[in-house]
């Protein structure tokens with residue numbers, strides 16, 4: 001069995017992807033036409049060529065602009081349903097998805113349009129493909145904490161259908177401490193909390209996310225390696241990292257995949273997971289990310305199995321879901337061993 005076949009059949013969870021980052025070029029053009037939205041590109045090739053970024057802000061400028069093609073509930077439904085179909089094809093059993101609601105409400109798209117479209121697609125994916133999913137609302141860190149608090153109240157009608165809250169957007173200059181009150185209120189209301197930290201920002205931001213925001217998971221977290229005491233703390237508390245290798249490469253945070261810190265994070269004893277972040281902008285879905293690491297960092301089957309097991313340890317799922325997923329991994333590993341050349 002080739003590494004491609006092994007990864008393709010390996011049961012996994014994806015825990016770090018942005019719904020708005022999964023509009024593939026074909027859907028993007030279709031939605032722009034459907035809604036009469038003026039865009040700069042006419043063909044899928046032109047769009048793909050535009051997906052070259054110098055840093056996170058350069059990417060975010062294009063990404064927020066791209067959100068303009070999402071207008072009606074059906075648009076939010078289509079992009080979510082397409083992603084979950086694609087994830088199911090990568091043998092993702094469970095996906096936790098980020099939704100950047102403020103990128104839509106700030107364009108006067110009603111909250112109900114966004115939420116009903118996305119939640120309907122999650123139900124359809126569960127019914128049709130058996131893939132489970134959870135929704136995490138990410139607030140934009142360049143906006144104020146008051147805006148985040150207002151959004152938390154506005155989302156009250158959907159509390160039962162939300163997993164939790166996260167923090168995304170332009171990291172440097174917008175430290176986690178800016179949102180300490182918001183995260184406290186999210187926790188008081190019983191939500192899971194996660195935050196992007198240490199993607200472009202320093203180890204000090206990772207520490208703030210853990211100590212001030214009390215996150216249950218770190219999104220990226222790569223910069224923790226600059227602070228050995230912090231690494232020891234993350235390992236001891238078993239706070240998972242949702243690492244996004246192709247994203248880091250495309251945003252020029254690492255010079256090559258061979259230089260990616262994934263292996264060092266794993267060797268430090270951290271609960272590391274592999275994810276796609278914004279798959280259509282960064283040129284790869286979750287299995288592409290596993291394979292890029294496997295090839296550049298020489299990961300063996302055991303490493304890939306560890307990453308998949310970690311994804312279910314880190315997921316916000318029930319113990320029953322977790323044990324079923326771990327059994328599915330064991331079954332695939334046993335099957336893989338039977339298929340191995342003598």
Ligand SMILES: Nc1ncnc2[nH]cnc12
Pocket residue numbers: 018021056063168169170196199247277278
């Ligand atoms: N890689 C990323 N970092 C921060 N915010 C984001 N929103 C979408 N993708 C993001």
Ligand SMILES: [Zn+2]
Pocket residue numbers: 016017018168196219277
């Ligand atoms: Zn992200």
